[in-house]
Amino acid sequence: MHQLDHPSDILAKLSGQTVIITGAARGIGAAATAIFNRHGANVAIADLPQLQDTAEALIRSLDHPERAAFKAANVMQWKL
Numbered sequence: 001m002h003q004l005d006h007p008s009d010i011l012a013k014l015s016g017q018t019v020i021i022t023g024a025a026r027g028i029g030a031a032a033t034a035i036f037n038r039h040g041a042n043v044a045i046a047d048l049p050q051l052q053d054t055a056e057a058l059i060r061s062l063d064h065p066e067r068a069a070f071k072a073a074n075v076m077q078w079k080l
């Protein structure tokens with residue numbers, strides 16, 4: 001995974017904010033989750049139900065796992 005460059009003024013505003021990230025168990029979503037969480041944001045992450053174990057492992061790996069929660073969701077299905 002490559003290190004991304006982030007404008008420091010944006011990162012400084014993340015503390016206490018809540019961010020919702022879909023497709024968060026792997027790839028770009030997982031990388032974004034780790035960055036937001038590291039800078040103090042609460043992260044509400046979602047991914048397909050079969051990725052639950054992967055998402056929970058991601059949460060355990062975060063700097064602040066107490067500020068993260070996973071909800072299984074398929075963003076292609078909008079019916080409640």
Ligand SMILES: NC(=O)c1ccc[n+]([C@@H]2O[C@H](COP(=O)([O-])OP(=O)(O)OC[C@H]3O[C@@H](n4cnc5c(N)ncnc54)[C@H](O)[C@@H]3O)[C@@H](O)[C@H]2O)c1
Pocket residue numbers: 022023024025026027028029046047048051073074075076
């Ligand atoms: N990796 C790159 O360099 C790159 C560059 C440009 C664009 N993209 C695009 O960005 C997106 C993400 O790329 P990535 O490399 O992180 O992919 P990835 O496959 O590693 O991660 C995508 C995540 O989205 C989840 N997902 C897929 N369908 C879903 C659905 N219906 N509901 C909820 N979650 C779902 C997957 O389970 C997976 O965890 C892709 O569309 C990709 O084409 C990637």
